Amino acid sequence: MKFARALFRHENNQLNLDWPTRLKICIGIARGLAFLHEESRLKIVHRDIKATNVLLDGNLNPKISDFGLARLDEEEKSHISTRVAGTIGYMAPEYALWGYLTDKADVYSFGVVALEIISGKNSNNYMPS
Template identity: 70%
Template sequence: MQFRKISPPSSNKNRTGLIVGLVVGVGVVSFLAVFIVFYIVRRRKPPTNDDEELLGIDAKTFTFSYAELKTATEDFNPDNKLGEGGFGPVYKGTLNDGRVIAVKQLSYLENKSLDQALFGKRTLNLDWSTRFDICLGVARGLAYLHEESRLRIAHRDVKASNILLDFDLIPKISDFGLAKLYDDKKTHISTRVAGTIGYLAPEYAMRGHLTEKADVFAFGVVALELVSGRPNSDSSLEEEKIYLLEWAWQLHENNREVDLVDSKLS
């Protein structure tokens, strides 16, 4: 007579639970592995929309001393010259850490900057027609940055000293060291306040809310400087005239706007 060992019911049940547990565990681990691989591949995948990628980049600039740039370009060696731009020649350079850079050697334009033309020795004849054309040229430049450029740009430092004048007194907006890219779908960008006192829009100066309107406000100050022939602040003047914006507002409230006009204009 043969005897067969019969496993208790609980043993079979435990074995079934163990198998189910192993299968589920392996499945979960496999799913997580696939998910992680998919995520990594997706992260490494090149962006399909250049605008969206670039809008996430802060337009920061690296600052180098003149000596560093002179060394990198081998004293602006003609052999390293890459080409000639609208504002001067461009040279290839190599930094100490091996990074290859392009260096533009700026030619200051023939008639320097607007602040020197307005507030300096006044060797230029800036009649009303010329000032109007300068104002219009700056407005066109800002319109391009804000509306026509593929990437929207807020300059953040529009002022008379950053507007250069060529031989024909055509204005060029310069110095984009503080510029930021922004998405016009957003109401504003919250950022650290940067710029020049006297040209800062109130909402930007107080809350750091940046839009293209900050440049428009600064442009308005430049327009007032063009009309009045004086800087936005001048401590040598009478107390009520020290700050151009305050003085302009007082004149407006008293219907005396014409008093703001530069006495050198007919």
């Protein structure tokens, strides 16, 4: 199941996401990113972490999905200069403005997702009054 549907209550897919469940999902996403950045044989920068790219299994364990924009991060380089790709609103400023990509860009995106998990609101639909 797409996590965004459960979180933002799309269609009739309403799940009761209590605080312990929301915390479990945040921790699961963070562990997934830690694996991609530090534990995987190849260091991977996802470049498009957002709620719609997180799937939930039957036990509501999160799984990071959609690696279409992912890049391999070469250990000997401090950053990758690359053409910007991803979703506006989730991109780290240094990546969105200058194409300066490190694994920290995924951490920034995770922060946006964590705020969405806490608030239950899609950050891209936010309009200040």
